[in-house]
Amino acid sequence: xxxxxQCIPNFSEGRRPEVVEALVKTAQSIPGVALVDYSSDTxxxxxxxxxxxxxxxxxxxAFQLTKKAAELIDLRNxxxxxxxxxxxDVCPFVPIxxxxxxxxxxxxxxxxxxIYNELxxxxxxxxxxxxxDQRRNLATVRRGEFExxxxxxxxxxxxxxxxxxxxxxxxxIMAIGARMPLIAYNINLDTDDLSIAQKxxxxxxxxxxxxxxxRAIGLMIEDRQIAQVSMNMINFEGTPLYRVxxxxxxxxxxxxxxxxxxxxxxxxxxxxxxxxxxYYLQLNGFDYDKQVLENYLME
Amino acid sequence: xxxxxQCIPNFSEGRRPEVVEALVKTAQSIPGVALVDYSSDTxxxxxxxxxxxxxxxxxxxAFQLTKKAAELIDLRNxxxxxxxxxxxDVCPFVPIxxxxxxxxxxxxxxxxxxIYNELxxxxxxxxxxxxxDQRRNLATVRRGEFExxxxxxxxxxxxxxxxxxxxxxxxxIMAIGARMPLIAYNINLDTDDLSIAQKxxxxxxxxxxxxxxxRAIGLMIEDRQIAQVSMNMINFEGTPLYRVxxxxxxxxxxxxxxxxxxxxxxxxxxxxxxxxxxYYLQLNGFDYDKQVLENYLME
Numbered sequence: 001x002x003x004x005x006q007c008i009p010n011f012s013e014g015r016r017p018e019v020v021e022a023l024v025k026t027a028q029s030i031p032g033v034a035l036v037d038y039s040s041d042t043x044x045x046x047x048x049x050x051x052x053x054x055x056x057x058x059x060x061x062a063f064q065l066t067k068k069a070a071e072l073i074d075l076r077n078x079x080x081x082x083x084x085x086x087x088x089d090v091c092p093f094v095p096i097x098x099x100x101x102x103x104x105x106x107x108x109x110x111x112x113x114x115i116y117n118e119l120x121x122x123x124x125x126x127x128x129x130x131x132x133d134q135r136r137n138l139a140t141v142r143r144g145e146f147e148x149x150x151x152x153x154x155x156x157x158x159x160x161x162x163x164x165x166x167x168x169x170x171x172x173i174m175a176i177g178a179r180m181p182l183i184a185y186n187i188n189l190d191t192d193d194l195s196i197a198q199k200x201x202x203x204x205x206x207x208x209x210x211x212x213x214x215r216a217i218g219l220m221i222e223d224r225q226i227a228q229v230s231m232n233m234i235n236f237e238g239t240p241l242y243r244v245x246x247x248x249x250x251x252x253x254x255x256x257x258x259x260x261x262x263x264x265x266x267x268x269x270x271x272x273x274x275x276x277x278x279y280y281l282q283l284n285g286f287d288y289d290k291q292v293l294e295n296y297l298m299e
Numbered sequence: 300x301x302x303x304x305q306c307i308p309n310f311s312e313g314r315r316p317e318v319v320e321a322l323v324k325t326a327q328s329i330p331g332v333a334l335v336d337y338s339s340d341t342x343x344x345x346x347x348x349x350x351x352x353x354x355x356x357x358x359x360x361a362f363q364l365t366k367k368a369a370e371l372i373d374l375r376n377x378x379x380x381x382x383x384x385x386x387x388d389v390c391p392f393v394p395i396x397x398x399x400x401x402x403x404x405x406x407x408x409x410x411x412x413x414i415y416n417e418l419x420x421x422x423x424x425x426x427x428x429x430x431x432d433q434r435r436n437l438a439t440v441r442r443g444e445f446e447x448x449x450x451x452x453x454x455x456x457x458x459x460x461x462x463x464x465x466x467x468x469x470x471x472i473m474a475i476g477a478r479m480p481l482i483a484y485n486i487n488l489d490t491d492d493l494s495i496a497q498k499x500x501x502x503x504x505x506x507x508x509x510x511x512x513x514r515a516i517g518l519m520i521e522d523r524q525i526a527q528v529s530m531n532m533i534n535f536e537g538t539p540l541y542r543v544x545x546x547x548x549x550x551x552x553x554x555x556x557x558x559x560x561x562x563x564x565x566x567x568x569x570x571x572x573x574x575x576x577x578y579y580l581q582l583n584g585f586d587y588d589k590q591v592l593e594n595y596l597m598e
Contacts (some may be wrong), residue, residue, distance in 0.1 A: 004596060006484045052595055097591065181592075245580050261583040270569040270593045271574035281544050281580040284560040293395065293480075294569045294593045296335045296351055297303060 004097035005104065005179065007033070009065050009258075010090040011047045012078050012172075014040035019072045020047050024070045030056025035268055040286040045080025046089070050222045050267055052096065055107060062091055062111045062176075063118075070119055070171040075146045085146045086172035091139060092127065094181050096269065097295075104178035105129045112162045112176045117199075118169070122153075122163025126177035131161055138175055183233040183272055184265035185241060186246045191259040194220050197227035200251045204229070204244050210248075213239035226260065242276035250267070270294065303396035304403065306332070306357040308364050309389040311377050311471075312347045313339040318344050318371045325367045327484045332358025344379025345388070349566055351395060356408060360391055361410045361475075362417075368463045369418055369470040382438075385471035389437060391426065393480050395568065396588040401534065403477035411461045411475045418470070421452075421462025425476035430460055437474055440452045445471045453536035479512075482563035482594055484540060486547045489557040493519050496526035499550045503528065503543050510546075525559065535568070541575035556568055569593065 013019045020040050027035040033053030037272035040047040051061050066088045073087035073294055091111070093104045107165050108129040109261060127270040130136040134157065144152040152158050155173065161171060167173045189197055197218030213235035221228050229248055241262075249259045259294040278286055289295055317337050326334040332352030339346040350360050365387045367393050372386035390410070392403045396502045407428040429435040432458065442598040443451040448471065451457050452464040459472060459567055466472045474567035488496055496517030504515035520527050532538060540561075548558045570587055577585055588594055 006592070007429040034595045036592065052592060081521075104492075160575050164536075170530060182521045217592075241576075241580060259581060261581045263584055264582060264590060267590055270573060271571040274569060276580055277540075277572035277574075281540060281575055282558060282560045283563060285562055291566055292569045293305070293335065293351060293566050296333045297396075 001236050002097075003055050003099040003103070004052065005055055005058045005099055005107065006094040007051045007062050008090075008092050008094070009049050009062060009069075009088050011049070011065075011069050011073065012075060012080070012084045012087055012089050013069070013073050014044055014080065015042050015097050018092065020247075022072060023047070023049070023065060023068055026064050027051060027061060030057055030061040030064060033061045041082070043080070044082035045078065046084065055099075055103075058093065060157050061109055062093075063114055065126060066091070066121065066174070067119055070168070074170040075172045076170060078146070080195045083142055083145050085142050085144075085149050085167075086121070086173075087091075087170070087172040088174050089142075090126075090175045090177075092177045092179050094179060096181070101128050101178060101180075106154075108176045108178045110176075113285045115174065115176075116162040119168070120163075120290065121168040121171050121196060122160035122166070123174040123176045125161045126175045128178040129176065132157075135161075141175050149173055154213045162290060169184055180235040180237075181269055183236055183241070183242070183268050184230045185262065186234050187229045187231070187245065188260040189229070189252055189260045190260045191227050191255070192220075192225045193255075193257075194218060194227050196252065196257055197229050197253050200229050200248055201231075204231070204247055211239040211244060233272075236272040236275065238282065240275045240279070241272055242279045247278075301396075302398040302402070303351065304354055304357045304398055304406065305393040305395050306350045306361050307389075307393070308350075308361060308368075308387050309384045310346050310348070310364075310368050311344065311374060311379070311386055312368070312371065312372050312538075313343055313345045313379065313386050314341050320597045321371060322348070322364060322367055326350060326360060327362060330362040332360045335590060336370050340381070342379065342385070343381035344377065345352045345381045345383065354398075354402075357392065358406060358410055361392075362413055365390070365414050365420065365470075365473070366418055369420060369467070373469040374471045375469060377445070382441055382444050382447050383471075384441050384466075385420070385473040386469070387473050387475045388441075388471075389425075389476075391478050393478060395480070399477075400427050400477060407475045407477045407564050411473075413431045414473065414475075415461040418467070419462075420467040420470050421459035421465070424460045427477040431456075434460075436466055437476075440474050447510075448472055472577045479534040480568055480571075482535055482540070482567050484530045484543070484561065485560040485564065486528045486530070486531050486544065486561045487520065489527070489559045490521055490522045490526050490554070490556075491519075492556075493517060493526050495551065495554050496528050499528050499547055500530075502550050503530070503546055508537040510543060513543055521548065532571075535571040535572055535574065539574045539578070540571055541578045543551050544575075564565040
């Protein structure tokens, strides 16, 4: 069956609708990929696109979108709440079907090379594509942002992976990478006590001793006055949704707090839900690849 | 997005591998459909194929497979444990994506008409395509089987929906229909007491007061000496898997019996698993069509 890859470019523009529309048109004009979702945040001044399709389609889309963004976005005039260093700030590739992480890394490298050769925009490789441990983490790579980047690029350890030690004057520098699909997963608690959500977030997240592939914070949903454990599940096969859900429920119980509901924001692979169904239904011997109809229907 | 339909022809041949192989080759030669699964049963002397794809592909595949089966299978020499009345005995169409049941019924009628016009094989329409309530149930339609069918066709109420009151001499008569996807779902109990599985089957199945879209029997898995509630879920949206699973668990508990595991035999739509995940994860506000990645990847 055909290889399927996801591509999630993040653009440093969330306020001018005509620019976002031009990028949408560009995305929709590329054969072999579908624009699955896009959203803009005015306070962040940033837009996130989700594309999915063939390797060739995603490769072309990432390039053409970067070209269009470089024409329309000038980082010298950009301000917003979200840290950024490029017109296309980040562009991860995610293996969806019949594709290894290594193939995604190769794809990221081809795109980064073409973007520098044809558009003169340098880049760092990050996460699974990173060329050193220090470059895996996006926040570390981006530190200094657009304004501080020319200085940072001169430091011994911060030469770009593609391009010279100098950002593109208006389009800056990009982080291009490969990673597992990320699921934005929240669990709402029947309490207005933020500290309970924060304690539970510390329990389930990797950085403070929890599940390896879970990032979590506690926050308040102000208009409903309920506390939420807000999570990014960065590898749903390594840390499945049901396991985190059950632990959150278990930990909330010690405060006499119930789970109101959970929610997935944006896109999820069907398999992430199937994994949870298999757990709860005690569904043994199930072969997802062979037994799920939709696997035979992908392009 | 494109309409997707499933087609599950049942052939009256499960013993001659060369005949099954010829049918497989025919199925694989039709553009626009994939042969997802096939299995033969020698004691039943019957094979079941599962195809999925475009409306045009499924329509052509159903016709070409009937043509090939009529060339290779002669009901006058057929014996097996399973009731049958045609070389292709049954051929249901199932709406999978962006397709209504009405469109499936129309598809069934077009196929039935072409099969009679070009191959001279008559047919009954059954289940959702049935032209009277009496014809909805396959067992009722098939009663009399190949050997008794010419006599049955002369009865007032049993004229074929397509064709004259006379079976094809070697290929017999077919049931062509439309129905919801069927999931073969079993729950294994931690007991060797068959009567417990039988009692629970009566509780969950429609015919004895249970869930509308559940058919169930209790049986023994002889080699493991465990009792099983063996089910066909004939509309997983109307009667979801998790609801039946929880009731089986609840009813088994009164006998002090645990559920060992459940199993899905063959193919399931991903949505049937997602529905159960949504229940257990208390996943609210989830829009399956918009939020599941694979929905954007179907042909």
